[in-house]
Amino acid sequence: MTSDVAPRTARTRPQRPARSWKAPVGVLLFLAITWWAGSDRFGVGFSLPDLLANLERGQRIVSELADPRWQAWRSLIDPFIETLRIAILAALLGCSAALVAALGASRVSAPGLRSYLASKGVLNVVRAIPDLLYAMVFVAVFSIGPLAGIVALILFNIGVVGKLTSETVDGIDPGPVEAAQAAGAGHAQVVRTAIVPAVLPNYIAYSLYAFELNLRASLVVGFVGAGGIGQLLQVALSAFRYDVVALVVLFIFAVVFVVESFSIALRRRLV
């Protein structure tokens, strides 16, 4: 019997709170958008049966992909060295600029409201443009070659590292900042002594991460002619040589894996 558990002095039970209209409206909105985006008529035309039927057609490609053309490894070396150059230069230059932009784009470290708004706006715009679009534009500016790739990835790195670092600055312990102010420090001194040391390990970790991203992105930006191993990928694809495609992709996996393990080890010591 449930009445045994009920307290002696029976109080009136509270009314179930009226449900907000927001949740059902949200769910409806979500379903409507999904139907619209997935429908054949207005959207991408998502249908599972067609998809399964199509997948069978892909068997030839998949079987070629499963059999990489190992003997072509020599052709990887020169493009890879170019990729390495692009990734290193872009990470060094991009991440240095990102630190400045990030310090400007956090309310904690910005010297004033105006520079805060300016840095924040620049970072937002830089981040809104995809890496491949940068590559296309800079191929138009510098013509085909690694320089376009370097500049494209510099901007890409400013966007990624700038945003992550400025969010880290937003989240630091305000105590040391107050302590530095209480000691009579000026703004630059507060930034240098109380803010930079607190975010430096994260910043270095983000920069290493940006280097990894650059190696991965090299497949993509090279595709539009911005140099490096991506150009090889593009050539292989346009010749329908999926066995070479597989070799290039696997090679980049291996490189990213090595760099990632190295930077994880380093990050662990830093943070």
Next chain:
Amino acid sequence: MIRFRDTTVVYPGDVRALDQVSLAISPGELVVVVGLSGAGKSTLIRTINGLVRPTSGRVEVDGREVGTATKRELRAIRADIGMIFQNFNLVKRTSVLNNVLMGRLHQVPGWRTVLGLYPADDVEAAMRSLERVEIVEKAYVRASNLSGGQQQRVGIARALAQEPKVILADEPVASLDPPTSHVVMRDLQRINRDLGITTIVNLHFLDLARAYGDRIIGLRDGRVVFDGPGSAADEQVFEDIYGRSLTADDVLEAKAEL
């Protein structure tokens, strides 16, 4: 000489943290400010170095008006006032020495601090203040690797490195266990006696207040309700300040026995 004249601080939302406070604190005094949390202790201390500006009234430190000081004047005033915090406020990811050197910021040119090239004299001053709180052997250890008591002593060293005329301590022992609390309070007392630095400490525990305060100021709802020598502050006085009868929570030693 620190002088409050009808100082009132009103926070947004019409919270009156200080209400017409008038006080004078002479050089070399060790003053303990007591009161419940929310009574205005932290605000009182923070108006002295301008971290909080008074809504009306005046706050003077050695004849210099704090409330209306420009940014530059305020930095100069703050350079003579060391501050110690409840949560230590150390940069945990850098060395103890770098934290203490923060106390020298006002003396060191900006470009040197940016490059981290502190002049030898300033490093010497930082080392000496670490020696005074007997923690110099940790100078190159990361601040995060120290215990709470050790971190607070680094906080004291940072204040000392300013070669201040005044030290403000905002609940310096609230995050520490009872034995460590006494060590830190004794450090503060010793510094006050040996160097003649005016010291103002916010405390909650009445036994600590009575043991270390030459003078006790009681705050209640932003008003000064007691101002007298530590010896005159008996339990009745504390009950008046707290506005209720005393409990075990108000006494450090009793808390330690729990």
Next chain:
Amino acid sequence: MPGLPTRTTSPTRTTAERAMRPDKPRRYGPIGLALMAAAAGLWAAWTSGIDLATVLRGPETLLRILRMMLLPPDVSAAPAAFAGMIESLQIAWIGTLLGAAVSLPIGLLAAKNVGGRFSTTVARQVLNLLRSLPELVLAILFVSIIGLGPLAGALAIGLGSIGTLGKLTAEVVEGIDRGPIEAAEAVGASRVQVLRWGVLPQAMPEIIAFWLYRFEINVRASAILGLVGAGGIGGMLANYLSYRRYGSAGMAILIVIAVTIAIDAVSSRIRRRIIAGPQGSRTGPDPVPAADAL
């Protein structure tokens, strides 16, 4: 003014037991790292064969192209570009949903406190593999398998999202409080019930926030997939650029930027609300964590 603190006035310790000042330790790590970075940078710059004159001419060319793009942008291209961007958004939406739906079970299996030992290892390896596939490569594969069109893009985005979303799901689940799980087990709940009432209520807000964050990233990705024929605004953009129709390209880029920033703003507001609740503060850092989330 009190004098400098001096060591002789310290009364509590005798000279013999007073601590010595330590020597400044030499730390080679940071210096080594900086030297390595500098050496790598010098090598790369030296051997790149890029001549300074080209670099210096860059800003001028860029400005000229930007001027052609933006002064003024070709407004007549706006409707087509906008339609392309809408298609990109649809690709991102469907792709994110597919990724989220598949990543949730895999992510749960990959969490040490939910999955078994064997399933954790397998699930993690699967996620790692998926994580290293760039979307563009996936898009190329899907285009060659199922033909040109936005569906290939959506599938590429979906498959590309599984890796990171699954990994983050596993991390969130591993970070939850063990108490409620224990409580659910203590009342005799089944494994599924423990998941539903002990694990998911704790982890779901963060996981949904990650989905939204991934959606923001996927909007950027879907805007470029058209380059390989996978639908969206990207194909149009690539054409405009290669035929030097800079005014039209400028219009399309402006639309990409505006829509992306708008989506970011809405999405980050929703994320903040999900994490902090309706009363949560509107300011403070974006509740998006781990660098790997990108």
